[in-house]
Amino acid sequence: MRHVLSGLSGARRLAGASGVLLAGRIAGAAASFVFAVMLARTLPQPEVGLALTAISSAFLASVLITLNVESGSIRFLVAAKEAQKTDAVGGFIYFGRLLLLCMAPIVVSGYAVLAIVEGNAARTVVIACAAASIPAMGWLRLSGSHATALGKPAIGSLPRTALQPLLLLILFPLSLAAGAAASAELALGCFLASFVATAVVQFVLIRKHIGPGASQRRDFSDWREWLANGFFMSPIILLQEYLQHGVVIAAAIALNASEVALLAISLRFISLVRFGILAVNMAASPALSRAVARADHSERDKQLRAAALLKAPAAALACLVIAFLAEPILALFGPDYVGGGKALAWFTLIPLSSAVFGPNQLLLNISGARSWVFGVSLGAILLAFIAIPAAGTLHGVEGAAMAASLAFAAWEAALFVTVRTKFGVDASLFAVFGRRS
Secondary structure, three states: OHHHHHHHHHHHHHHHHHHHHHHHHHHHHHHHHHHHHHHHHHOOHHHHHHHHHHHHHHHHHHHHOOOOHHHHHHHHHHHHHHOOOHHHHHHHHHHHHHHHHHHHHHHHHHHHHHHHHHOOHHHHHHHHHHHHHHHHHHHHHHHHHHHHHOOOHHHHHHHHHHHHHHHHHHHHHHHHHOOOOOOHHHHHHHHHHHHHHHHHHHHHHHHOOOOHHHOOOOOOOOHHHHHHHHHHHHHHHHHHOOHHHHHHHHHHOOOOHHHHHHHHHHHHHHHHHHHHHHHHHHHHHHHHHHHHHOOOHHHHHHHHHHHHHHHHHHHHHHHHHHHHOHHHHHHOOOHHHOOOHHHHHHHOHHHHHHHHHOOHHHHHHHOOOHHHHHHHHHHHHHHHHHHHHHHHHHHHHHHHHHHHHHHHHHHHHHHHHHHHHHHOOOOOHHHOOOOOO
16 A cells, blocks of 8 residues: 555646646647548548658657657666766757758658659658758657756657647648648648647757757767667567558558548547557656766655556546547547447557556666667567568458457567566556565
8 A cells, every 4th residue: 555655646747747738638639639620521541641651650760860869868868967967968968959850851852752753743742841840850759858857848759749749730721721722732831831830849949958058069979879879679669659650551452442441530639649658658758867977766666556557547538438439439529430430449458558568678778778669669560560560461451450450569578578577577556565576
């Protein structure tokens, strides 16, 4: 009982820290939901599938444009700040920005080649807008991770999670009201404009905290370690943060554009619950990182217990409601989307497994066990990219949803077993009533 009471006290404090992030996630997810409704109501289903596939590919490419070096922020920046190594803090931040400048032409050029090969004028515009969005997306990923690691999670997260979806929601109907024809090209044009505007806002906000004067000298001596960490953590980013986009791309291998649209729309409802879980993890990550750096097992366990108590009951209730009301919810998008209720019900397994097994990927990251993260996550990605198209070919949208959900749950379970075996730590909901190590 003492553990539970301590966890509830910690959960209340954590709820305050994650409340703003969660509110931003909810606002962003709601805006994305309404935007998806608008797409479904104004575009033919194949056009919806084309637009959402292009958007998903841009999100995945944004990981490449920074080589995922920002995933080391919570490890390297927190440790450097704790040790008062301002040179290392400045070096890590500016190294990521240099990578963005160097990689942007390469990634965007790859998209340009794809547009030329495609040949279709309408698809060329869609691909071009997606390509132009990637540098802004990379900047938001980079600067947001830096701000979160340095104790400013609100300005690190809210522009990307709340402002950009809200801007997109405003720009698309305004364009329609101004007389523009509804199309995938218009949707991607608004998508590009929303990310550019958000990147400008993010730059203004973060400059006060991570500006030119943050460090007079910049220590780049650990750049190999930063790059290696980004490489090893790339699979986990695809599974954790950009899961819905990876599922859409994998499903597009076997499903037609209309089926991809139905799958992608179903995933939109799960994003809200997953964003809530990620918001709690994000709020807990600095304290967890400090506890691990100091080898303070008691504080580490306290933070894990508080996060579990905050996430699991809310996630279970939300998933139950979504599964029960799946068909009526999808009917909001129009008659073409009715019938996807079973797929949506399968997708509830994704946030449930995250809430139950705990933030094991976070613990592995901040503990430096990157080879374990890489191996388990890469295996899950390979499994997903084999199972989703195969199941989609055999059983359509429902099969693809089932394969994606089971692959994700298997990944979470494998991470849980890895942390238990390697560190003797139980980060799951099961340990709320007892010791974690």
